[in-house]
Amino acid sequence: MKTKAKSIMIHLLLFVGFTSLANLSYQKNHSRTSAKDLQCIFYNVTYLNCTFHMEVLEETQYYLFFSRKKHTEECPNYTQDMQKSKTVCHFPSLNFPNYKDFPEFTIYVNGTSKQTVIQPLSQEFYRFEIEKLNPPLHVSVADDLRLKWEQPPFSFQISPSCFIYELCIDDLHLKIKTQIENINTPYTLSNLDLSRRYTLQLRVKGGGSCGFNESLWSDWTEAIYVGSEKEKVSNNLILALVTVLLIMIIFLVCICRRYKLLYRLYPPIPHPKIKIDEASLKWIQAQGHTSNSNGY
Secondary structure (H helix, E strand, C coil), X not given: CHHHHHHHHHHHHHHHHHHHHHHHHHHHHHHHCCCEEEXXXXXXXXXXXXXXXXXXCCCCEEEEEEEECCEEEECCEEEECCCCCEEEEEECCCCCCCCCCCCEEEEEEEEXXXXXXXXXXXXXXXXXXXXXXXXXXXXXXXXXXXXXXXXXXXXXXXXXXXXXXXXXXXXXXXXXXXXXXXXXXXXXXCCCCCCCEEEEEEEEXXXXXXXXXXXXXXXXXXXXEEECCHHHHHHHHHHHHHHHHHHHHHHHHHHHHHHCHHHHHCCCCCCCCCCCCHHHHHHHHHHHHHHHHHHC
16 A cells, blocks of 8 residues: 555656646746737827737737727738847727727737747737827917927827927037927027027927826927028038039040140140251361451
């Protein structure tokens, strides 16, 4: 009996050991195939981009789903990097009502593979925390240097106090950029030397008091110009004239070398070649000697 009990105990321990090892191996492989680093961002009012990384396994397909309340939608557009280790999902339109009251949603990522089991991944998001706003609209500068703009579009009516604007002033003469945050429209552009040229750009983000992530700025608006263009025009004109002059000089040199114009305009003066024989040379020398004698 003791021998039989001992044998049963050994088999039981071996079974538990092998089961534990199998579970550890399964969990390891299971977690290795799960999507990782899931990140999402809302932009352009209704667009949603989500990215995630995964292990590169043959015949493995990953699928991403957007879920909010009773609505579930699979990602319609997938792209991958060259190594196929990063996937980007793009939703072109997610304009659902009641986002103000129900901003939460869930992203699910699962997959299929013939080699192993793909562990599903789910992650909840709060829309305002991943919202990248559009740039401000209709930016303009009046003659009295008052800068005006309109708030960016949003999926529902939102208080103007929820938007934080930043202005970038680039002095093109001194090559100095100045950024001014927390401004309101209209904003008076003071301390600008209008004899110089400037560019102005705006961007916006949502305020933390309204639930937004204050680290997510919109893109900059297109640059608008203020100030004098005289210096810019003068420099451009000088540069253009110098360029044209150099081109003309190079062109004339090439033409002259090609057609030998200098040789034709200023041909060399020929020098006569006089051949004097020995008898004539003696006669000339004798005439010179006679002249010298008569001089005395």
